[in-house]
Structures are given as structure tokens and as C-alpha cells.
Amino acid sequence: MIEIRELTKKYGSFTALDQLNLSLEEGIVFGFVGSNGAGKSTTFSILATLLSPTSGDALINGKSVVTEPEEVRKQIGYMPDFFGVYDQLKVDEYLDFYGASYGIRAAERKVLIPQLLELVNLTNKRYDYVDLLSRGMKQRLCLARALIHDPKVLILDEPASGLDPRARVEMRDILRDLKSMGKTILISSHILPELAEMCDEIGVIDNGKLIAHGNVATIQAQLQGEKRIVVKVAERLHEVRTFFEEDSMISAIDIVDNRSEIAFNYRGTEADQVALLKKAMLADMPIYALSEEEKDLEDVFMSITKGADSQ
Template identity: 70%
Template structure:
């Protein structure tokens, strides 16, 4: 659905995007992670047909974004990181203007706008002037605008930027609903843990180069040579300590600081060996309440991948 091949953008001697290769299948939610100036917005602007690459190609639904920009625009909904609104319009008028721009008949627009306002939770603000809306409401209105022609692909550049916690939660729930509708979404965000909840895959970009790409879990596994295991017991903590200390693939065994009935340790075994370890512990008679692997969030992934990278 979205593909880039050696996509490059240069400004003189400065390379904003360096041979980017991406392939995002239909129905996938892809999270683009990177620091400010990493190349995310440059990529999105090229995909949205607003910027021509220096070299390389990009395709939306098999259509070249450079050779057939008008055709591409029928398939995409683009939400930039900074956008303007027509303050003299009411919310419903704002969406009606864009619907008319796409050639949607008036009767169809009325039904569609009502549905979109309900989706982004703005039905109660349909007759309010745009300039009176909060930032979060304006963000949701811009998202509704990008959906007015029912695009297959959504390109969302920092949709949660500058929002308060409640507004971010509202935006996240809307994006989950769009995911359930089968939209193909490429989204960038600095709220990295929130991306992990909704993304099927992520790409990490630094200084114009894609340095990692894949599912969140696969990238975590690549980075974690050691797994951190948490074990909670109802009793027999000393017996448990002795048992785990004798295991050759366990190191750094300690009592959990906040819970006296829990242990934490580093484990180098495979997933199957981890399961065997739990089975062995239960057969040993240890009263285990929970046995789980610590999850690494996207912030940890990003910091690990970009370790030693100098941000320009």
C-alpha cells in the first residue's frame, strides 16, 4: 500500500532523507519514530505529494507520488504537524467546504459530515466557530477533514503534538477506531509508548536514515540479549532465591524493591527454556503467583537504537 525505494531528499549539501526503503502493507498501522529533524516530516510531505524527492521513488497503492500526484491524492488523507484552519467558518461549514472541494454531492456531504463529527466526538460543536475550539478539538477536526473523501491511506504527522493528556487519550481512541476500520496508517509521534499500543510495526529514523524497522516485539527482541523476569510468590521466598540462584542462565537475582514477596533477575534463555524454568519451579513446590517478562517500551527501544548517534 505504501512503498519507498531509495527515497532521498537533499537541500544543497544537507541530506534530509537518505535512501529510505519502506514497505507498509494494506491495513497496517506503522509508527514512525525519530527526533526532531530526523526526516519524518520530509518523508510525509513526499508521500503527500507536497515535496519532490531528489532521487528515489515512492508509491501509494502502486501509484508513483511524483508522476501521478493528483491520482495519489484521491487515496490519501494527510494531517500535517502544523495546519491552518479557516477561523471564520463554523465546524460544519469547514468540513462542508472540503467535501465540496472533493466533488462530494451536497446530500452525501450532509450525511458524511454528521458521521465524521460523531467519529471525532465533535457533534456537539458542529455550529461553533473553528477559532473558538480548543487545540485538541482543532486536531480532531483536522483529522475529520483528512477523512472527508474516505481515503484508504492516512498520513498523520504528530497528531497528538501539544495535546493535554485527556486530548491525547481521545485522539488515541479515534485512531484505534480507524485501525479497526481497516485504514492503512503511517503516524509519527513523540508520545512513544502510545504508539506501541496501536502500531503493528514501527520504523526508527535518525538523521535521515532508517536504522530499524519491524514489529515492536521483534525489535525489542533484537535489542534485548537478556530478558528481565519478575516472579511473585505467596511465601517461601528464601527457598525461591536458592532455586533460582542455582540456574546457570540467571544473573542479577534480587528482591524487588517495592514488593518483598517478589524477585527480579536477568535471564539469557530462549522462550521455550523460560517456559521450562517456570514448569520446573512449580514442580519444585514454589508458590508462584505470577511469572512474567518485563516489557521494554518504545522509549527504551529508541534510546537503545540511537545510542551514540549525534543528532543534527
């Protein structure tokens, strides 16, 4: 459905995107993670035909954003990170204008508009002025606008930014509905951990380069490298610490909050981990629990982008 090939965008000597390659199947929800200025919005702007790449190309449903932008626009619904609305235009007039802008006939627009407003829970705001809506409502209206021509692909740049928790939940529910409709959704967000459960694939971008791509679990497994193990100790805390310090696969050992817990980074495999536990039991270490510290997507993102920065 989406094929990005060697996509590069340069502004003078600054490279915003550096030979980005990405292939996405139809119907998936793709989360794009990256810090500010990493290249997410540039990628989305190129896909939305608002920017042309310096080199490379991107195909959406087989149509090139460089040579067939008019065709691409029919396939996509775009929601920018920052957008404004027209003053003195009512909600239904706003949608009617964009519907007409996509060449939808007046009779069809009359049917479509109430359906879209229902989808984004704005039916009761149909005759209100757009500029008087709250930020969350404007975001939902903008999403309805992006859907008016029934695009196959939705490109949503930070759709939840600036929203309060309730509005975020509402937005997430709408995106779930859209996913169930079979739309291919590209979404970038700073709150990706919150959205991770609905993303089929994640791409991590840093300094214009795609540094990881896959499903959430794969990325975590691929990129975590070292595990953080937490061991609960009944007594003889310092003796247990000395025991673990002797293992060559253990580093960054700490006593957590001066309680009966020891945490350390472990480089070994699962088999090595079994052997270590066995060794500890044979050495009569008073351990009553051993667990792997859960890392959420944000931690993974922070650690891998830190790694990319230092390269």
C-alpha cells in the same frame, strides 16, 4: 499499498532521509518512531506530495508521489503536525470547503458532514466558529477533514501532540474506529508506547535511516539483545552477587535500592538461563524469585537510537 523505494531527501549537504525502503500492506496501522529531526515529518511530507524526494520514489496504491501527485492526493488524507484553521469559518463550513476542494458534490457533502462530525464527536459544535474550538477539538476536526474524501490511506503526523490525557484517549478511540474501517494508517507520535497496542507494525527512524521495522514484539526481541534479569534474594545478598559475578554472560550487576534484589544484564539464551538457575540452586543460593524486567517500547527506542548515534 505503500511502497517506499530508496527514498532520499537532501537539503544542501544535510541528508534528512537516507535511502529509506519500506513496504506496508493494506489495512495496517504503522507507527513511525523517531526523535525530533529523525526524518519522520520529511517522509510524511513526501508521501503527502508536499515535498519531492532528491532521489527514490514512493508508491501509494500503485501511484507515484513523484510523477502522479494528483492521483496520490485522492488516495491520502493528511494531518500535519502543526496546522492552523481559518478565522470566521464555522465547523460545517470548514468541512464543506475541504469537501468541495476534493471535488465532492454539494448534495453528498450535506450528507457526509454530519456523519464525520459524529465520528469525531463534534456534532454539537457544528455551527461554532473553528478558531474558537479547543486544541483537542481542532485535532479531531482536522482528522474529520482528512477523512472527507474517504481516503484509503491516512497520514497522521503527531496527531496527539499537545493534547491533554482525555483528548489523547478520545483521539486513540477514533483511530481504533478508523482501523476497524480498514484504513491504512501511518502515524507518528512521541507517545507511541501509548499507541503501540493498536499499531500492527512499527518503524524506527534515526538520522534519516530506518533502523528497525516489524511488529512491536519482533522489534523488542530483535533489538533488545541483552535482557535485564532481576533476582530476589532471601538472605546472604553479597554472597549471591559474587556467585553471579563469576558468570561470563552476566554484566552490569547491581544491588537494587539496597534491598534484597539483584539486577544484571544477561547475554545468554533461554537454555543458558535454565542452566544458570540450576547452578544457583545446586550452589544453595537463597533465591526465591527470578524475573525478566519488562521494557516498554520507549525503552527500546531509547536504547536503539542511542546505539545508532554512537555508530
